[in-house]
Amino acid sequence: MALSRLSSSSAGSNFIKPLSAALSLRRPISSDTTTFTIETSVPFTAHNCDPPSRSVDTTPSELLSFFRNMALMRRMEIAADSLYKAKLIRGFCHLYDGQEAVAVGMEAGITKKDCIITAYRDHCTYLGRGGTLLEVFSELMGRRDGCSKGKGGSMHFYKKENGFYGGHGIVGAQVPLGCGLAFAQKYSKDENVTFALYGDGAANQGQLFEALNIAALWDLPAILVCENNHYGMGTAEWRAAKSPAYYKRGDYVPGLKVDGMDVLAVKQACRFAKEHALKNGPLILEMDTYRYHGHSMSDPGSTYRTRDEISGVRQERDPVERVRKLLLSHEIAAEKELKDIEKEVRKEVDDAIAKAKESPMPDPSDLFTNVYVKGFGVEVFGADRKEVRATLP
């Protein structure tokens, strides 16, 4: 059930990953690791650097894992939508469906020793970093089994052991943090890099430019990844940005524009970016992508863009459908098998939700933990003024 089992943790053509038993039994070809190449949907557009090749190495097994992982993310987000509407998820909740290829492709191009830091649209990035569905749904519902023990909620997912630094609510704030992570990586000479993700809206925050300068000045192995879904809440990119060519916004920092709906292009770009950053310092990756849902649960997502625009993207650029077509046209899988995978992930999601619902709420005393390393002699009472009580040393 853990996505990490299927997602690539090693870059390059020698990608070898065990597939789930169910899959490999049914179809030996799914564990086929013979390398072949596929052209990216569109060429990369580069700013101040030579773009990587459009021919991307992959294997049948990798492609199938891409399909599975993206289908799982898609299903997870749709389920989160329903849970929110059923009021089982409270707080703010931002869904990632449409953008799955970025999370999945990125993981295929890097390792878990590389760091990722992102904003609040973090469910799928977390899953890509090896998080489990149970942790996702528990966190969403504020339960103890959540990845932040139920204390963070939708916007605050973290996974330290796999280099996932979260999960940040203030638009743009995570990007300078990414520079700090990259500095530490550079200092320890461990040949790892940081991917700091932000949106097209966030690209207009002053902090972005501060981070760019710092990263370039100190040659940090930092990759600034602009997930350009073309809207910051209700604001279309052109309304907010004089230059919506975000990959060029670094001026002296090179950039690459990537079809963020093409998981193979994302993988190629991230691998390229890592190499580049270790040798030459920072790089901007602009991922041209799209979110299907509204900005958050209170946004129907249809007032500032046309339904035709959304259905057009779904029909022509959908990341899951793209991989489905590749699998079929290369005769790696049959239609029925892909449908079965979708059924499987649906069940995985349902099972995880059922389990998460059984996870207990955090203990009321957890309200006071983690404010500081230790409490400062806090003694307080809950709303009932008697029963619920927490005392910390």
Add this chain to the structure above:
Amino acid sequence: MSTCVRKFGRWVSLVSKRGFSTSTCIQEDASQQSLKSLNLCSAVNQALHIALDTDPRSYVFGEDVSFGGVFRCTTGLADRFGKQRVFNTPLCEQGIVGFGIGLAAMGNRAIAEIQFADYIFPAFDQIVNEAAKFRYRSGNQFNCGGLTIRAPYGAVGHGGHYHSQSPEAFFCHVPGIKVVIPRSPQQAKGLLLSCIRDPNPIVFFEPKWLYRLAVEEVPEDDYMLPLSEAEVIRQGTDITLVGWGAQLAIMEQVCIDAEKEGISCELIDLKTLIPWDKETVEASVKKTGRLLISHEAPVTGGFGAEISASIVERCFTRLEAPVARICGLDTPFPLVFEPYYMPTKNKILDAIKSTVNY
């Protein structure tokens, strides 16, 4: 509501519609005005319509405001006044406020919206170091008195860490700006118009919990409510309660419950946090001998601490009990524990009883 006219308190109608006016107001009889039932969001919207209508040198801007903003408070403004005067900004709070200061320095009324009070911090430097000190450090050559920053604040039941905070106390530590928080639709309209027309930069926090919830009869015309004047919204003899914004709705219920137990509470809406109306609070505490302050922000370093210290200085010999503060807890605003965090009715009632029985 029968208490409607009383609640108008000191509302005043505007005479001077051009130029920065603070004191050129006249009293009028509330009952002569045409009233309309409005929620707090619509009252804010109406105030903005009036502000733009009465002064061609006024502007409204912020993230998504020309589409109405996330809470719909700016609905219709762009259609009526044009995109030159009502416009979206990029997502950049520091830039928004800095821009507003410059615009105001040229003699305009710059009405900036920060989408949530939780997002005001990127602009904190501009507010504290630029806006608040412009007049002082230029020896009165320059000021940005036309600047009003609107920001929705406070809990909404399940907003979590970054859609719930009450950051007013940070700004109360800054001489040179005013901080104003309304409790109701009527108050919101009158106070916002006063803020927009006040010759000082102001941070105006709107209780977002009440945007749709609070509905009240609001005069349709142009009126202003005085700043730095607190209002006794309920008379009492045993204890003085001081609060502002959404918390007053809780405190009003507490007053009713306390009355059932034979305790008579006097409730004061502070409205302007700096510079605040010490006299009204002092007079009340001298009468009741007891004081309780309640706010949603964490208790430590909250504005309640300042009120408490000032009142102890002024009323030391008249106090019959220690000043009580029932506030948010000293934790980040929590996601799943909001009911524990909040200064709820029962917590306040308990504190009232123990203060009265001290």
